[in-house]
Amino acid sequence: MKFATMLSDLWESLRRKPITQQYPFERTKTPEHLRGLLLYDPTNCTGCGLCVKDCPANAIENIVLDKKAKRFVVRYHVDRCTFCAQCVASCRQECMKLANDMWELAQLGKDDFEILYGAEADVQAVMASLANGGSNGTGEPK
């Protein structure tokens, strides 16, 4: 039946700096496996759509401009994504990767949450068609 068992802790924490980390001013290095923003490079993508089917949050749309010429544009909804990296596991051609340094993803507007990945020309084409056509948010590739 000891009396003040936490005394050693109190004494030790008096001599140490408080453990709380002042986040915006002090930043620790993000761990290597951290799952941040999704990055997609269309070079060896075959347009199979496995990533679209497997995504639990329907956050990826693979817009197929031209299957043979391998011109694909991925429309990525950051606000729906839960960063589970299932797309990285499902994609057999390893075109999907989650960045481990981009994790402060807050945006001011809702439409900033939509990112179009793909070759420059394709992205412009899709942007144009989106501007007037405005495809709905469903996940199946066109």
Place this chain on the structure above:
Amino acid sequence: MPTTEPREKFIVPIGPQHPALKEPGHFEFTVDGEIVTGATARLGYVHRGIEKGTEDRSWVQNLYLLERICGICSHSHALAYALGVEKLAGVEAPPRAQAIRVLVAELERIHSHLLWLGVAAHEAGFDTLFMYSWRDRETVMDLLENLTGNRVNYSANVLGGVKFDVSVEQADAIRRGLDFLEERTQHYLTVVTTDSMFLRRTRGIATMSKQQAEALGVIGPTARASDVPRDVRVESPYAAYTTFPVEAVLATAGDLEARFLVRVKELFESYRVIREILDRMPAGDLTARMPRRVKEGETVSRIEAPRGELFYFIKSGGGDRPERVKARTPSMFNFASVLTLAVGHQLADIPMIMAGIDPCFSCNDRLVVVNRIGHEADVWTWEKLRQYGIEYYRR
């Protein structure tokens, strides 16, 4: 109460909204004179219809839906589901993946037990222990973030294996983290078992004898605190527990202090198993080929979540969507059986039993409206109920 006319039953409501209650639930004790005749609860305030949700998602998507049933045992749910689906599909995850799954499961057990230690200390007003145990919990959460990529929903599993590998540096980081945690846990063990102020709040409270625990079918650490050796890792080892066996930690007293003891001692068991896994990590690849459609059939998958046995029943109709996924979480089971412990007890014992169930349900300071025959409805404060209990025994 010598009155002869039939006693009607009185409902003693204990309301859903309470600051200490992390999960909202409403409890009603039907009282016949002094004896509690019925105790029931009304849950569902956070019911999200997950079992219905699993029926229109594919096998892969369900993994992430089921992971969000509970914050602190998300990996247990994903592991139970993945093991079940792999059994159905006849796929065996490679040994290295199984070992990593057990590694993350044990890290999550440390995380969950340290969290419970803090919350229970906060319930007893011991805020310093709460602050320190949650500070040390950060170490294990950093380890998990470093290893899996996320602090809470680790999403470590993929059907047929795991997503990442454990590199040598990560293994060393885990070993260093565990050394620090082990020394701290040793300190907490002395605090929990010797601090006189704390023992006044935990020793001899809500005692559950071995027979009661077995009859009620309590599971997990609460059962092991009453010397009932129920631990799915020991009884029916899954994943890599066959190659890295675990001993069940038992205590005999069965009161709140014993439950503290069991959970803190289980931390030491987890440290041992993790070190063993890191030392003898089997080689091999991380995932096995998994068909997109699962053969028809049913299976039961049981694993040991931090709070007790997690029971999954999965039925597949041969398509790429499950027909039925039933997840029975340990807390529902523990809670139902301890509530039945209340039946037959004196109304005067209710504060102790409620305080002992699980700190996040300890609502030992509520207003109780008790109207007995002959008296008009008088409003009892919980203190009055407690004092009434004390005098009742003195008579």
Place this chain on the structure above:
Amino acid sequence: MNPLIALLIFPGGLFLLLLGLAYEWVDRKLVARLQNRIGPRWFQPFADVLKLLAKEEVVPDGANPFLFLGLPMVALAGALTAALYVPLAGLPPSYSFPGDLIVTVYLLSLMTLCIGLGGANTIDRFSLIGATRTLTQLFSYEAPFLLALLGPAIVVGSWQIGQIAAYADTRLLALTQPVGFVVALIGLMGKLEMPPFDAPEAETEIVAGALTEYSGRGYAMFRLGKGVELIVGLALVAAFYLGGVSDPLSFFGKTLLLLVVVAALQSLFARLRIEQTVGLWWRYGTLLALAQLLFTIVTEVMV
């Protein structure tokens, strides 16, 4: 110094309120640092009070509005008048008459009484329970705390705080009456409802205890009253036992030293249930205080 300024500005009202908040900040900061946290910014208590004063004061139904609004004022007034008889900031007490020790202790417990009544006045279940606990705890620590303060009074042979403080100025009474000092300190923690005696406002069980229904001005006044009570309590114990507070340096030094001890004690223990606190006080607190008194009287008579 004309009495109005003394009453309103310097050792009286404004200075006391701000000092009370400053001491409350020191206490919260110390407890945080002992728990390895950073703790609040230096102006946090002032910001809290300002915010509360700006907020609307809601009178819950089922509570008598006159009583509900009046009690905080009486509580703050009680605490402030108690401060008149106590030597503050190195100055002798602004007013003192024989027997003002009993009046001061009574005025301080008047404040706790107001908190209890404030809680009992509403029909909200949490504040009802909080009120019963506050009042039970009030009757449990009152006796030992008063007995512990009587020790030095007997040695000095007068009940006037001013004289006791002057007498105790050069002698360290804590050495001659160590038990009395310990009981007084623990009694002070009981009076201020600091853990382990914070059952009346156990936030995990009954939200904010008796003050659950209070908001806006009423709650701010209770908070200020508690700050003043902290100052008065510390000043009393320091004046009696730690060798007087005749100059500002020793006043602030000694009271802050006591505050450090109290903060350490606060963060060391778990909260006791209400019947355990009462049991602790009546069994150990009172007996120790009586033993100390007996010992002092015996030595007084012999010498």
Place this chain on the structure above:
Amino acid sequence: MSTEPLLQKPELVLALSQLDRCRLCMAETLLEAAKALLQPWAAESTLPEPNRMDVPIPAADLLAAVKALHDARWGYLSAITGLDLGPEAGAMEALYHFCMGAAVVTLRVRLPRDEASVPSVCGLIPSASFFERELSEMFGVTVTDTPDPSRLFLPDDWPDGVYPLRKDFVMSPTGGGNGAQAE
């Protein structure tokens, strides 16, 4: 492992004390024991998995079967699962899962879809009332003389007669049932 003698019948006294390491044959011995206990109904029991045994039980004999397992202290009732085989099959199943060690015995009670009713086991296993309440509110199986038939999970204003976990429950696009139980 509670090792006091499991069964009184001499030929079935199992040498549980020397707990050998191979769990599978342990599970088999446990399943044998359970099979012996459930003799009258165990005729058409199947073994879908090495450590699992399914025993179809008519609703009327459910109490007798549960009593047999409970009195011999064979494991504990781990869960009750409701299973809707679909409107075409016109049948539903209530599965009572008993677990002991690595063995799992499931008592399968086949029920007609429209007025499915099952006796309550709360008399033997008091803590089963939660499972029965969930079964009744999610599948519409009326559990006779269960101590507390009130709802456990669904909100109070949930329309009666609508059972969300049935196959023909129409999930409205905004989530949550629109009460359309396409019978």
